[in-house]
Amino acid sequence: MAPDSDKGNSRLEEINQQKALLIQERKQLVAKVRDLDYRIACLSTEYGKIHNAAQPISKLPSDVLHLIFHLFRASDGKVDGSESIPSGAALRRRPEVKLSAICAQWRHACLSFGDLWNTFRTRHPGKHAHERLAAVLQRSGSHPLDLWFDFREVGFHHLPDRFHLLEDCLKHVHRWRRFTIVTDVESPIHYLSERLVETEAPLLEHLTLLPNRAYEFDEVIMTTEEPVTLTGGTPKLTYLCLNDLSAAMFTPSLSTVTDLRLDMTEGIENYWIKWEIFLHILQLPSLTTLSIVGQPFTIPRSHLVSMSGPDDFKPPPVIHMPNLRHLRHASLLGTGFVDLILPNLRAPNLETLILKDLNLPSDKEAYWTNNTNLEPFPKLHTLVLIDFEFFSNLHSSVTSVSDPTKFDLELSRLTSNIKTLVISDGCEVLSKWRTSRTDPFTSGWKNIETLALNVWVSVWERVEHFRTLVRIREDLKTFWLPQVLLDFFSSSSPYSGVYRVGKIIGLIEQDGCRIKGWTRKEEVDSRGCLGPGWPPGSRDNEGVDDPFFFDLFG
Numbered sequence: 001m002a003p004d005s006d007k008g009n010s011r012l013e014e015i016n017q018q019k020a021l022l023i024q025e026r027k028q029l030v031a032k033v034r035d036l037d038y039r040i041a042c043l044s045t046e047y048g049k050i051h052n053a054a055q056p057i058s059k060l061p062s063d064v065l066h067l068i069f070h071l072f073r074a075s076d077g078k079v080d081g082s083e084s085i086p087s088g089a090a091l092r093r094r095p096e097v098k099l100s101a102i103c104a105q106w107r108h109a110c111l112s113f114g115d116l117w118n119t120f121r122t123r124h125p126g127k128h129a130h131e132r133l134a135a136v137l138q139r140s141g142s143h144p145l146d147l148w149f150d151f152r153e154v155g156f157h158h159l160p161d162r163f164h165l166l167e168d169c170l171k172h173v174h175r176w177r178r179f180t181i182v183t184d185v186e187s188p189i190h191y192l193s194e195r196l197v198e199t200e201a202p203l204l205e206h207l208t209l210l211p212n213r214a215y216e217f218d219e220v221i222m223t224t225e226e227p228v229t230l231t232g233g234t235p236k237l238t239y240l241c242l243n244d245l246s247a248a249m250f251t252p253s254l255s256t257v258t259d260l261r262l263d264m265t266e267g268i269e270n271y272w273i274k275w276e277i278f279l280h281i282l283q284l285p286s287l288t289t290l291s292i293v294g295q296p297f298t299i300p301r302s303h304l305v306s307m308s309g310p311d312d313f314k315p316p317p318v319i320h321m322p323n324l325r326h327l328r329h330a331s332l333l334g335t336g337f338v339d340l341i342l343p344n345l346r347a348p349n350l351e352t353l354i355l356k357d358l359n360l361p362s363d364k365e366a367y368w369t370n371n372t373n374l375e376p377f378p379k380l381h382t383l384v385l386i387d388f389e390f391f392s393n394l395h396s397s398v399t400s401v402s403d404p405t406k407f408d409l410e411l412s413r414l415t416s417n418i419k420t421l422v423i424s425d426g427c428e429v430l431s432k433w434r435t436s437r438t439d440p441f442t443s444g445w446k447n448i449e450t451l452a453l454n455v456w457v458s459v460w461e462r463v464e465h466f467r468t469l470v471r472i473r474e475d476l477k478t479f480w481l482p483q484v485l486l487d488f489f490s491s492s493s494p495y496s497g498v499y500r501v502g503k504i505i506g507l508i509e510q511d512g513c514r515i516k517g518w519t520r521k522e523e524v525d526s527r528g529c530l531g532p533g534w535p536p537g538s539r540d541n542e543g544v545d546d547p548f549f550f551d552l553f554g
Contacts, residue, residue: 200232295334412444
Protein backbone atom coordinates (compact mmCIF):
# COMPACT_ATOMS: atom_id res chain seq x y z
CA MET A 1 0.00 0.00 0.00
CA ALA A 2 1.33 3.44 -0.84
CA PRO A 3 2.60 5.64 1.99
CA ASP A 4 0.12 8.41 1.08
CA SER A 5 -2.84 6.02 1.44
CA ASP A 6 -1.69 4.86 4.89
CA LYS A 7 -1.31 8.44 5.98
CA GLY A 8 -4.86 9.28 4.81
CA ASN A 9 -6.41 6.35 6.64
CA SER A 10 -4.60 7.29 9.81
CA ARG A 11 -6.02 10.82 9.61
CA LEU A 12 -9.58 9.57 9.08
CA GLU A 13 -9.31 7.40 12.18
CA GLU A 14 -7.97 10.36 14.14
CA ILE A 15 -10.87 12.54 13.00
CA ASN A 16 -13.43 9.93 14.04
CA GLN A 17 -11.87 9.68 17.49
CA GLN A 18 -11.90 13.45 17.91
CA LYS A 19 -15.50 13.64 16.70
CA ALA A 20 -16.57 10.93 19.13
CA LEU A 21 -14.89 12.79 22.00
CA LEU A 22 -16.65 16.03 21.05
CA ILE A 23 -20.02 14.29 20.78
CA GLN A 24 -19.52 12.77 24.19
CA GLU A 25 -18.52 16.15 25.60
CA ARG A 26 -21.60 17.72 23.99
CA LYS A 27 -23.90 15.12 25.56
CA GLN A 28 -22.36 15.83 28.94
CA LEU A 29 -22.84 19.56 28.46
CA VAL A 30 -26.46 19.08 27.34
CA ALA A 31 -27.11 16.92 30.38
CA LYS A 32 -25.51 19.56 32.56
CA VAL A 33 -27.64 22.29 30.97
CA ARG A 34 -30.76 20.25 31.57
CA ASP A 35 -29.71 19.73 35.16
CA LEU A 36 -29.09 23.45 35.53
CA ASP A 37 -32.48 24.21 33.97
CA TYR A 38 -34.16 21.83 36.37
CA ARG A 39 -32.35 23.35 39.38
CA ILE A 40 -33.24 26.86 38.19
CA ALA A 41 -36.89 25.80 37.79
CA CYS A 42 -36.91 24.32 41.29
CA LEU A 43 -35.40 27.47 42.74
CA SER A 44 -37.90 29.59 40.79
CA THR A 45 -40.77 27.48 42.08
CA GLU A 46 -39.46 27.76 45.65
CA TYR A 47 -38.97 31.49 45.22
CA GLY A 48 -42.44 31.85 43.79
CA LYS A 49 -44.03 29.93 46.65
CA ILE A 50 -42.24 32.02 49.27
CA HIS A 51 -42.91 35.27 47.41
CA ASN A 52 -46.56 34.48 46.65
CA ALA A 53 -47.22 33.31 50.20
CA ALA A 54 -46.31 36.78 51.42
CA GLN A 55 -48.68 38.52 48.99
CA PRO A 56 -52.13 39.61 50.21
CA ILE A 57 -53.91 37.76 47.37
CA SER A 58 -52.50 34.46 48.64
CA LYS A 59 -54.15 35.05 51.98
CA LEU A 60 -57.64 35.42 50.56
CA PRO A 61 -60.20 33.09 52.12
CA SER A 62 -61.33 30.25 49.91
CA ASP A 63 -64.86 31.63 49.55
CA VAL A 64 -63.56 35.01 48.36
CA LEU A 65 -61.26 33.35 45.82
CA HIS A 66 -64.18 31.25 44.68
CA LEU A 67 -66.24 34.41 44.11
CA ILE A 68 -63.40 36.06 42.15
CA PHE A 69 -63.07 33.03 39.91
CA HIS A 70 -66.78 33.05 39.17
CA LEU A 71 -66.81 36.77 38.36
CA PHE A 72 -63.91 36.25 35.96
CA ARG A 73 -65.66 33.26 34.42
CA ALA A 74 -68.85 35.27 33.90
CA SER A 75 -67.02 38.17 32.24
CA ASP A 76 -64.64 36.10 30.12
CA GLY A 77 -66.43 34.46 27.22
CA LYS A 78 -69.99 33.20 26.90
CA VAL A 79 -70.16 30.73 29.73
CA ASP A 80 -73.93 30.68 29.33
CA GLY A 81 -73.70 31.12 25.59
CA SER A 82 -73.14 29.25 22.42
CA GLU A 83 -69.52 29.55 21.49
CA SER A 84 -67.90 26.68 19.65
CA ILE A 85 -65.33 24.87 21.75
CA PRO A 86 -63.02 22.76 19.62
CA SER A 87 -59.81 21.30 20.97
CA GLY A 88 -56.60 23.28 21.02
CA ALA A 89 -56.25 27.04 21.33
CA ALA A 90 -59.95 27.77 21.84
CA LEU A 91 -60.14 25.26 24.67
CA ARG A 92 -57.12 26.84 26.39
CA ARG A 93 -58.96 30.16 26.40
CA ARG A 94 -61.71 28.79 28.64
CA PRO A 95 -61.79 30.84 31.87
CA GLU A 96 -61.29 27.89 34.22
CA VAL A 97 -58.33 26.65 32.14
CA LYS A 98 -56.67 30.08 32.17
CA LEU A 99 -57.18 30.44 35.91
CA SER A 100 -55.73 27.02 36.66
CA ALA A 101 -52.55 27.93 34.72
CA ILE A 102 -51.69 30.97 36.89
CA CYS A 103 -49.96 29.14 39.72
CA ALA A 104 -50.04 25.88 41.65
CA GLN A 105 -52.21 27.36 44.38
CA TRP A 106 -54.80 28.60 41.92
CA ARG A 107 -54.79 25.34 40.01
CA HIS A 108 -55.44 23.46 43.22
CA ALA A 109 -58.19 25.93 44.07
CA CYS A 110 -59.76 25.69 40.60
CA LEU A 111 -59.84 21.93 40.68
CA SER A 112 -61.45 22.01 44.10
CA PHE A 113 -64.28 24.27 42.92
CA GLY A 114 -66.49 21.79 41.10
CA ASP A 115 -68.95 24.44 39.91
CA LEU A 116 -66.21 25.95 37.72
CA TRP A 117 -66.17 22.74 35.67
CA ASN A 118 -69.86 22.02 35.33
CA THR A 119 -70.30 23.39 31.78
CA PHE A 120 -69.60 21.36 28.64
CA ARG A 121 -70.17 22.46 25.06
CA THR A 122 -69.06 20.89 21.81
CA ARG A 123 -69.69 20.93 18.09
CA HIS A 124 -67.22 18.12 17.43
CA PRO A 125 -68.28 14.70 18.76
CA GLY A 126 -65.33 12.37 18.86
CA LYS A 127 -62.38 11.23 20.97
CA HIS A 128 -61.21 14.67 22.17
CA ALA A 129 -64.74 15.76 23.07
CA HIS A 130 -65.26 12.49 24.93
CA GLU A 131 -62.09 13.02 26.98
CA ARG A 132 -63.12 16.57 27.87
CA LEU A 133 -66.59 15.46 28.88
CA ALA A 134 -65.12 12.78 31.14
CA ALA A 135 -62.98 15.46 32.82
CA VAL A 136 -65.98 17.74 33.30
CA LEU A 137 -68.12 14.97 34.78
CA GLN A 138 -65.32 14.03 37.18
CA ARG A 139 -64.18 17.53 38.20
CA SER A 140 -67.68 18.93 38.65
CA GLY A 141 -68.32 16.54 41.50
CA SER A 142 -71.95 16.68 42.55
CA HIS A 143 -72.72 20.11 41.07
CA PRO A 144 -75.53 20.64 38.52
CA LEU A 145 -74.46 20.19 34.89
CA ASP A 146 -74.97 22.47 31.88
CA LEU A 147 -74.51 20.37 28.73
CA TRP A 148 -74.69 21.64 25.14
CA PHE A 149 -74.27 19.56 21.98
CA ASP A 150 -74.43 20.85 18.43
CA PHE A 151 -74.16 17.89 16.05
CA ARG A 152 -75.09 19.83 12.91
CA GLU A 153 -71.54 19.71 11.53
CA VAL A 154 -71.91 15.93 11.35
CA GLY A 155 -74.74 16.45 8.87
CA PHE A 156 -76.99 13.52 8.07
CA HIS A 157 -74.35 10.95 8.97
CA HIS A 158 -74.17 8.88 12.14
CA LEU A 159 -72.33 10.39 15.08
CA PRO A 160 -68.64 9.45 14.98
CA ASP A 161 -68.58 8.58 18.70
CA ARG A 162 -71.56 6.17 18.46
CA PHE A 163 -73.45 8.02 21.22
CA HIS A 164 -70.61 7.66 23.75
CA LEU A 165 -71.03 11.32 24.76
CA LEU A 166 -74.74 10.85 25.40
CA GLU A 167 -74.14 7.51 27.11
CA ASP A 168 -71.86 9.19 29.65
CA CYS A 169 -74.36 12.01 30.15
CA LEU A 170 -77.16 9.57 30.91
CA LYS A 171 -75.23 8.35 33.95
CA HIS A 172 -75.53 11.86 35.38
CA VAL A 173 -79.11 12.75 34.43
CA HIS A 174 -79.81 13.38 38.11
CA ARG A 175 -77.39 16.36 37.82
CA TRP A 176 -78.67 17.85 34.55
CA ARG A 177 -79.60 21.51 34.93
CA ARG A 178 -79.45 22.73 31.31
CA PHE A 179 -79.43 20.26 28.44
CA THR A 180 -79.37 21.21 24.75
CA ILE A 181 -79.07 19.15 21.57
CA VAL A 182 -79.21 20.63 18.07
CA THR A 183 -78.76 18.06 15.32
CA ASP A 184 -79.44 17.35 11.64
CA VAL A 185 -80.50 13.80 12.42
CA GLU A 186 -83.14 12.51 14.80
CA SER A 187 -81.14 9.54 16.07
CA PRO A 188 -79.62 11.32 19.14
CA ILE A 189 -83.10 12.33 20.35
CA HIS A 190 -84.42 8.84 19.66
CA TYR A 191 -81.47 7.37 21.60
CA LEU A 192 -82.27 9.53 24.63
CA SER A 193 -86.02 9.03 24.52
CA GLU A 194 -85.69 5.24 24.67
CA ARG A 195 -83.52 5.46 27.79
CA LEU A 196 -85.30 8.21 29.72
CA VAL A 197 -88.90 7.00 29.78
CA GLU A 198 -89.32 6.55 33.52
CA THR A 199 -86.28 8.53 34.65
CA GLU A 200 -86.33 11.46 37.07
CA ALA A 201 -84.34 14.64 36.39
CA PRO A 202 -84.74 16.48 39.70
CA LEU A 203 -82.48 19.45 38.84
CA LEU A 204 -83.41 19.97 35.17
CA GLU A 205 -84.46 23.58 34.51
CA HIS A 206 -83.75 24.15 30.82
CA LEU A 207 -84.30 21.62 28.02
CA THR A 208 -83.81 22.20 24.27
CA LEU A 209 -84.12 19.38 21.74
CA LEU A 210 -84.11 20.43 18.08
CA PRO A 211 -83.47 17.63 15.59
CA ASN A 212 -83.92 17.99 11.86
CA ARG A 213 -86.32 15.85 9.86
CA ALA A 214 -85.29 13.07 7.53
CA TYR A 215 -86.78 13.46 4.08
CA GLU A 216 -88.98 10.42 4.64
CA PHE A 217 -90.96 10.47 7.85
CA ASP A 218 -94.20 9.29 9.35
CA GLU A 219 -96.51 12.03 10.55
CA VAL A 220 -97.05 11.82 14.29
CA ILE A 221 -99.90 13.58 16.10
CA MET A 222 -99.51 14.47 19.78
CA THR A 223 -102.73 13.14 21.32
CA THR A 224 -102.09 13.47 25.05
CA GLU A 225 -100.79 16.09 27.43
CA GLU A 226 -99.26 13.39 29.61
CA PRO A 227 -95.43 13.09 29.56
CA VAL A 228 -93.91 10.32 27.49
CA THR A 229 -90.35 10.73 28.83
CA LEU A 230 -88.84 11.63 32.18
CA THR A 231 -92.04 10.42 33.78
CA GLY A 232 -90.15 10.09 37.05
CA GLY A 233 -90.50 13.85 37.33
CA THR A 234 -88.89 17.18 36.36
CA PRO A 235 -90.02 19.37 39.27
CA LYS A 236 -87.75 22.31 38.34
CA LEU A 237 -88.27 22.37 34.56
CA THR A 238 -89.17 25.93 33.53
CA TYR A 239 -87.82 26.30 29.95
CA LEU A 240 -88.74 23.86 27.19
CA CYS A 241 -87.87 24.18 23.49
CA LEU A 242 -89.10 21.45 21.14
CA ASN A 243 -90.07 21.10 17.51
CA ASP A 244 -92.59 18.81 15.88
CA LEU A 245 -90.06 15.99 15.57
CA SER A 246 -88.61 16.01 19.08
CA ALA A 247 -92.02 16.47 20.71
CA ALA A 248 -93.21 13.26 19.06
CA MET A 249 -90.42 11.33 20.78
CA PHE A 250 -89.53 13.34 23.88
CA THR A 251 -92.16 15.22 25.87
CA PRO A 252 -91.65 15.69 29.61
CA SER A 253 -94.25 17.03 32.01
CA LEU A 254 -95.34 20.59 31.16
CA SER A 255 -96.90 21.38 34.53
CA THR A 256 -93.99 23.54 35.74
CA VAL A 257 -92.96 25.08 32.40
CA THR A 258 -93.01 28.87 32.36
CA ASP A 259 -91.21 29.44 29.03
CA LEU A 260 -92.39 27.31 26.11
CA ARG A 261 -90.92 27.48 22.60
CA LEU A 262 -92.42 25.37 19.79
CA ASP A 263 -90.51 25.40 16.48
CA MET A 264 -90.93 23.71 13.11
CA THR A 265 -88.14 21.75 11.45
CA GLU A 266 -86.90 23.48 8.28
CA GLY A 267 -89.91 25.79 8.39
CA ILE A 268 -92.18 23.06 7.03
CA GLU A 269 -95.77 23.24 8.25
CA ASN A 270 -96.79 20.16 10.19
CA TYR A 271 -99.95 19.95 12.30
CA TRP A 272 -98.67 17.74 15.09
CA ILE A 273 -100.83 18.57 18.13
CA LYS A 274 -104.52 17.85 18.47
CA TRP A 275 -106.54 21.04 18.93
CA GLU A 276 -107.85 20.02 22.35
CA ILE A 277 -104.34 19.20 23.58
CA PHE A 278 -103.00 22.50 22.27
CA LEU A 279 -105.74 24.43 24.07
CA HIS A 280 -104.82 22.63 27.27
CA ILE A 281 -101.13 23.53 26.83
CA LEU A 282 -101.91 27.18 26.11
CA GLN A 283 -103.95 27.51 29.28
CA LEU A 284 -101.38 26.03 31.63
CA PRO A 285 -101.33 28.49 34.55
CA SER A 286 -97.53 28.41 34.76
CA LEU A 287 -96.90 29.83 31.26
CA THR A 288 -95.40 33.33 31.19
CA THR A 289 -93.73 33.30 27.75
CA LEU A 290 -94.75 31.50 24.56
CA SER A 291 -92.98 31.30 21.20
CA ILE A 292 -94.64 29.50 18.28
CA VAL A 293 -93.46 28.94 14.71
CA GLY A 294 -96.14 27.92 12.24
CA GLN A 295 -99.42 26.23 13.06
CA PRO A 296 -98.60 23.18 15.18
CA PHE A 297 -102.21 22.24 15.88
CA THR A 298 -105.00 20.62 13.93
CA ILE A 299 -108.28 22.53 13.46
CA PRO A 300 -111.69 20.88 14.04
CA ARG A 301 -114.04 21.08 11.09
CA SER A 302 -116.58 22.86 13.29
CA HIS A 303 -114.21 25.86 13.62
CA LEU A 304 -113.54 26.11 9.87
CA VAL A 305 -115.87 28.54 8.13
CA SER A 306 -115.00 27.09 4.75
CA MET A 307 -115.82 23.53 5.87
CA SER A 308 -118.95 24.19 7.93
CA GLY A 309 -122.45 25.21 7.03
CA PRO A 310 -124.10 28.26 8.64
CA ASP A 311 -125.62 26.08 11.33
CA ASP A 312 -122.55 23.90 11.89
CA PHE A 313 -119.90 26.60 12.45
CA LYS A 314 -118.89 26.95 16.08
CA PRO A 315 -116.98 30.08 17.12
CA PRO A 316 -113.65 29.27 18.78
CA PRO A 317 -113.64 29.43 22.57
CA VAL A 318 -112.01 32.11 24.70
CA ILE A 319 -108.43 31.12 25.53
CA HIS A 320 -107.46 32.19 29.05
CA MET A 321 -103.75 32.76 29.66
CA PRO A 322 -103.76 34.78 32.88
CA ASN A 323 -100.01 34.83 33.50
CA LEU A 324 -98.71 35.20 29.94
CA ARG A 325 -96.38 38.20 29.62
CA HIS A 326 -94.55 37.69 26.32
CA LEU A 327 -95.91 36.12 23.12
CA ARG A 328 -94.39 35.76 19.68
CA HIS A 329 -95.59 33.94 16.57
CA ALA A 330 -94.12 33.40 13.10
CA SER A 331 -96.57 32.27 10.43
CA LEU A 332 -95.84 29.72 7.74
CA LEU A 333 -98.75 28.55 5.57
CA GLY A 334 -101.58 27.94 7.99
CA THR A 335 -103.94 30.63 9.26
CA GLY A 336 -104.90 28.82 12.47
CA PHE A 337 -103.10 31.28 14.76
CA VAL A 338 -104.65 34.41 13.26
CA ASP A 339 -108.07 32.71 12.93
CA LEU A 340 -108.43 30.88 16.24
CA ILE A 341 -105.77 31.98 18.73
CA LEU A 342 -104.96 35.69 18.49
CA PRO A 343 -108.52 37.15 18.37
CA ASN A 344 -109.75 34.84 21.17
CA LEU A 345 -106.86 35.31 23.54
CA ARG A 346 -107.51 36.71 27.01
CA ALA A 347 -104.11 37.62 28.40
CA PRO A 348 -104.59 40.41 30.95
CA ASN A 349 -100.88 40.58 31.78
CA LEU A 350 -99.47 40.38 28.24
CA GLU A 351 -96.71 43.00 27.84
CA THR A 352 -95.06 42.25 24.48
CA LEU A 353 -96.33 40.76 21.23
CA ILE A 354 -94.11 39.86 18.26
CA LEU A 355 -95.76 38.89 14.97
CA LYS A 356 -93.74 37.78 11.97
CA ASP A 357 -95.15 37.05 8.49
CA LEU A 358 -98.63 37.12 9.95
CA ASN A 359 -101.13 35.72 7.43
CA LEU A 360 -104.46 37.31 6.70
CA PRO A 361 -107.34 35.50 8.41
CA SER A 362 -109.16 33.06 6.18
CA ASP A 363 -112.42 34.90 6.96
CA LYS A 364 -112.04 38.28 8.65
CA GLU A 365 -115.73 38.76 9.30
CA ALA A 366 -116.21 35.44 11.08
CA TYR A 367 -112.98 35.35 13.03
CA TRP A 368 -112.42 39.06 13.76
CA THR A 369 -115.13 41.61 12.93
CA ASN A 370 -118.04 39.61 14.35
CA ASN A 371 -116.02 37.99 17.13
CA THR A 372 -117.44 38.92 20.53
CA ASN A 373 -114.39 37.43 22.24
CA LEU A 374 -112.01 40.04 20.81
CA GLU A 375 -110.80 42.43 23.51
CA PRO A 376 -107.70 44.66 23.56
CA PHE A 377 -104.85 43.45 25.72
CA PRO A 378 -105.01 45.86 28.67
CA LYS A 379 -101.30 45.81 29.63
CA LEU A 380 -99.76 45.36 26.19
CA HIS A 381 -96.79 47.71 25.98
CA THR A 382 -94.82 46.67 22.88
CA LEU A 383 -95.90 45.41 19.45
CA VAL A 384 -93.25 44.19 17.00
CA LEU A 385 -94.23 43.61 13.36
CA ILE A 386 -91.72 41.73 11.22
CA ASP A 387 -92.11 41.03 7.48
CA PHE A 388 -95.79 41.79 7.17
CA GLU A 389 -96.50 40.90 3.57
CA PHE A 390 -100.15 41.89 3.80
CA PHE A 391 -99.12 45.52 4.18
CA SER A 392 -98.39 45.45 0.45
CA ASN A 393 -102.14 45.01 -0.12
CA LEU A 394 -103.25 47.95 1.99
CA HIS A 395 -104.42 49.90 -1.02
CA SER A 396 -105.27 46.97 -3.24
CA SER A 397 -108.37 47.39 -5.37
CA VAL A 398 -109.17 43.71 -4.94
CA THR A 399 -111.93 43.07 -2.42
CA SER A 400 -111.85 39.73 -0.60
CA VAL A 401 -113.35 38.10 2.44
CA SER A 402 -110.23 39.19 4.32
CA ASP A 403 -109.88 42.80 3.20
CA PRO A 404 -106.33 43.64 4.33
CA THR A 405 -107.16 47.27 5.05
CA LYS A 406 -109.94 46.35 7.45
CA PHE A 407 -107.91 43.58 9.04
CA ASP A 408 -105.13 46.04 9.83
CA LEU A 409 -107.70 48.13 11.67
CA GLU A 410 -108.86 45.10 13.63
CA LEU A 411 -105.26 44.30 14.56
CA SER A 412 -104.62 47.88 15.66
CA ARG A 413 -107.79 47.70 17.78
CA LEU A 414 -106.64 44.51 19.49
CA THR A 415 -103.27 46.13 20.25
CA SER A 416 -104.56 49.66 20.86
CA ASN A 417 -102.93 50.06 24.29
CA ILE A 418 -99.34 49.76 23.13
CA LYS A 419 -96.73 52.41 23.98
CA THR A 420 -93.99 51.10 21.69
CA LEU A 421 -94.42 50.09 18.03
CA VAL A 422 -91.56 48.40 16.15
CA ILE A 423 -91.77 47.73 12.41
CA SER A 424 -89.03 45.82 10.64
CA ASP A 425 -88.64 44.82 6.98
CA GLY A 426 -91.29 44.26 4.37
CA CYS A 427 -92.89 47.69 4.75
CA GLU A 428 -92.48 49.11 1.27
CA VAL A 429 -96.15 50.12 1.41
CA LEU A 430 -95.20 52.83 3.89
CA SER A 431 -93.74 54.74 0.96
CA LYS A 432 -97.27 54.86 -0.54
CA TRP A 433 -98.98 55.70 2.72
CA ARG A 434 -101.66 58.39 2.70
CA THR A 435 -103.49 60.01 5.57
CA SER A 436 -106.74 58.05 5.74
CA ARG A 437 -109.25 56.89 8.28
CA THR A 438 -109.17 53.40 6.80
CA ASP A 439 -105.65 52.41 7.75
CA PRO A 440 -104.03 51.79 11.13
CA PHE A 441 -101.21 54.27 10.58
CA THR A 442 -103.76 57.09 10.80
CA SER A 443 -106.54 55.86 13.06
CA GLY A 444 -104.74 53.19 15.05
CA TRP A 445 -102.03 53.08 17.70
CA LYS A 446 -102.72 56.66 18.75
CA ASN A 447 -101.18 56.27 22.21
CA ILE A 448 -97.70 55.17 21.19
CA GLU A 449 -94.80 57.00 22.81
CA THR A 450 -92.03 55.23 20.90
CA LEU A 451 -91.86 54.31 17.20
CA ALA A 452 -88.97 52.30 15.71
CA LEU A 453 -88.70 51.76 11.96
CA ASN A 454 -86.23 49.37 10.40
CA VAL A 455 -87.18 49.73 6.73
CA TRP A 456 -85.63 50.07 3.28
CA VAL A 457 -84.18 53.39 2.23
CA SER A 458 -86.69 53.62 -0.64
CA VAL A 459 -89.44 54.08 1.93
CA TRP A 460 -88.04 57.52 2.60
CA GLU A 461 -88.96 58.76 -0.89
CA ARG A 462 -92.18 60.06 0.67
CA VAL A 463 -90.76 60.94 4.04
CA GLU A 464 -93.07 63.93 4.45
CA HIS A 465 -95.84 61.46 5.23
CA PHE A 466 -93.87 60.28 8.22
CA ARG A 467 -93.95 63.78 9.60
CA THR A 468 -97.75 63.61 9.36
CA LEU A 469 -97.71 60.24 11.10
CA VAL A 470 -95.76 61.80 13.96
CA ARG A 471 -97.83 64.98 14.20
CA ILE A 472 -101.14 63.11 14.61
CA ARG A 473 -99.75 61.29 17.64
CA GLU A 474 -99.42 63.75 20.46
CA ASP A 475 -97.80 61.26 22.83
CA LEU A 476 -95.07 60.17 20.39
CA LYS A 477 -91.80 61.36 21.90
CA THR A 478 -89.12 59.09 20.43
CA PHE A 479 -88.61 58.03 16.81
CA TRP A 480 -85.90 55.39 16.32
CA LEU A 481 -84.17 54.96 12.97
CA PRO A 482 -81.11 52.84 12.13
CA GLN A 483 -78.05 54.94 12.90
CA VAL A 484 -76.47 54.17 9.54
CA LEU A 485 -79.50 55.71 7.80
CA LEU A 486 -79.24 58.86 9.88
CA ASP A 487 -75.55 59.10 9.05
CA PHE A 488 -76.34 58.57 5.38
CA PHE A 489 -79.05 61.23 5.33
CA SER A 490 -76.90 63.82 7.09
CA SER A 491 -73.83 63.34 4.87
CA SER A 492 -75.48 63.66 1.46
CA SER A 493 -75.23 66.51 -1.01
CA PRO A 494 -77.60 69.47 -0.46
CA TYR A 495 -78.94 68.90 -3.98
CA SER A 496 -79.88 65.23 -3.49
CA GLY A 497 -83.24 63.77 -2.51
CA VAL A 498 -81.58 62.12 0.45
CA TYR A 499 -80.59 65.55 1.77
CA ARG A 500 -84.30 66.49 1.66
CA VAL A 501 -85.03 63.45 3.84
CA GLY A 502 -82.55 64.73 6.36
CA LYS A 503 -84.21 68.14 6.39
CA ILE A 504 -87.64 66.64 7.05
CA ILE A 505 -86.22 64.50 9.84
CA GLY A 506 -85.06 67.78 11.34
CA LEU A 507 -88.60 69.16 11.05
CA ILE A 508 -89.93 66.08 12.86
CA GLU A 509 -87.65 66.93 15.76
CA GLN A 510 -88.95 70.48 15.70
CA ASP A 511 -92.43 69.04 16.18
CA GLY A 512 -91.27 67.70 19.55
CA CYS A 513 -90.38 64.13 18.62
CA ARG A 514 -86.79 63.14 19.30
CA ILE A 515 -85.00 61.22 16.53
CA LYS A 516 -82.61 58.62 17.91
CA GLY A 517 -80.05 56.43 16.18
CA TRP A 518 -80.83 52.73 16.45
CA THR A 519 -77.68 50.61 16.85
CA ARG A 520 -78.82 47.71 19.03
CA LYS A 521 -82.26 46.18 18.65
CA GLU A 522 -82.87 45.81 22.37
CA GLU A 523 -82.43 49.52 23.15
CA VAL A 524 -85.88 50.48 21.81
CA ASP A 525 -87.85 48.30 24.23
CA SER A 526 -87.51 48.24 27.99
CA ARG A 527 -89.39 44.91 28.21
CA GLY A 528 -86.49 43.02 26.62
CA CYS A 529 -88.43 41.30 23.84
CA LEU A 530 -85.82 42.39 21.26
CA GLY A 531 -82.85 41.31 23.33
CA PRO A 532 -80.22 38.81 22.22
CA GLY A 533 -82.10 35.81 23.57
CA TRP A 534 -85.49 34.34 24.29
CA PRO A 535 -87.27 34.51 26.65
CA PRO A 536 -86.78 38.23 27.33
CA GLY A 537 -83.87 38.78 29.66
CA SER A 538 -81.82 35.86 28.31
CA ARG A 539 -78.25 36.60 27.28
CA ASP A 540 -78.52 34.68 24.01
CA ASN A 541 -80.19 31.72 22.30
CA GLU A 542 -77.41 29.24 23.11
CA GLY A 543 -76.52 28.52 19.52
CA VAL A 544 -80.12 27.76 18.55
CA ASP A 545 -81.27 29.54 15.39
CA ASP A 546 -83.88 32.19 16.11
CA PRO A 547 -86.60 32.45 13.42
CA PHE A 548 -87.50 35.93 14.70
CA PHE A 549 -84.03 37.38 14.21
CA PHE A 550 -83.61 40.45 12.03
CA ASP A 551 -80.69 42.75 11.25
CA LEU A 552 -80.85 46.51 11.38
CA PHE A 553 -80.68 47.98 7.90
CA GLY A 554 -77.69 49.86 6.72
